Amino acid sequence: MSSQLLWFATRGAGVVSLLLFTLVVCLGILTVLRWQTEDWPRFLTAELHRSLALLSVVFLTIHIVTAIVDPFTSLGLVAALIPFASTYRPLWVGLGVISVDLGLAVLVTSLVRPWFGQQAWRLVHWVAYASWPLALAHSIGSGSDGGATWMLVVDAICIGAVVLAVVWRLAAAHRNRDELGAFVEGSMTLPPPRPTVIRAAELPPAEHRPGARRPAVGRPARRRGY
Numbered sequence: 356m357s358s359q360l361l362w363f364a365t366r367g368a369g370v371v372s373l374l375l376f377t378l379v380v381c382l383g384i385l386t387v388l389r390w391q392t393e394d395w396p397r398f399l400t401a402e403l404h405r406s407l408a409l410l411s412v413v414f415l416t417i418h419i420v421t422a423i424v425d426p427f428t429s430l431g432l433v434a435a436l437i438p439f440a441s442t443y444r445p446l447w448v449g450l451g452v453i454s455v456d457l458g459l460a461v462l463v464t465s466l467v468r469p470w471f472g473q474q475a476w477r478l479v480h481w482v483a484y485a486s487w488p489l490a491l492a493h494s495i496g497s498g499s500d501g502g503a504t505w506m507l508v509v510d511a512i513c514i515g516a517v518v519l520a521v522v523w524r525l526a527a528a529h530r531n532r533d534e535l536g537a538f539v540e541g542s543m544t545l546p547p548p549r550p551t552v553i554r555a556a557e558l559p560p561a562e563h564r565p566g567a568r569r570p571a572v573g574r575p576a577r578r579r580g581y
Contacts, residue, residue, distance in 0.1 A: 361425040368418035375411035377513040380487050384520040447496030450489045457486035
């Protein structure tokens with residue numbers, strides 16, 4: 356396999372991995388928000404999140420393997436596993452290695468999630484969100500075409516999608532806090548009471564209604580005798 360073909364495979368798989376990783380992050384935020392519609396139930400977002408995460412691992416593996424065997428970078432297995440051990444752009448490649456390590460931590464803990472514990476898995480999952488900006492920085496700094504127009508467009512799309520998802524997440528959290536505070540303070544508007552309809556058959560007789568005047572009870576008149 357020629358060095359040029361390996362370079363194209365490395366860069367192509369890396370770009371696809373970045374796009375898939377961006378979608379995984381956005382879908383993860385939507386999963387936390389429990390977003391759904393009538394045509395898109397919530398479980399589809401979670402399933403798509405997991406499927407794209409596994410697909411991104413496939414392209415990430417291609418990206419790493421082709422970078423290791425590429426004679427131009429001379430990355431080597433050690434530099435692919437240990438951060439900042441590469442002689443080729445050590446800072447940017449090291450950031451990519453850290454991003455991969457965080458992603459592997461999420462993958463491994465997800466596989467052993469029943470034995471690992473829910474809280475510990477959630478903590479690792481939240482920390483792993485830091486792997487996305489590291490992967491973005493790795494893509495910008497380590498690639499020879501990082502300044503190309505098409506690559507800048509890809510980076511802008513990824514940044515815009517994640518920023519939009521994060522803003523949506525923060526806005527939803529702020530709205531939920533306001534609603535909870537209003538409920539606790541008792542300032543939430545209750546629905547108006549429904550009017551009570553009383554049927555005529557259910558009304559008591561007129562003389563027994565409140566406020567009704569009862570007829571005067573008099574003594575019978577005496578008859579005069581003649």
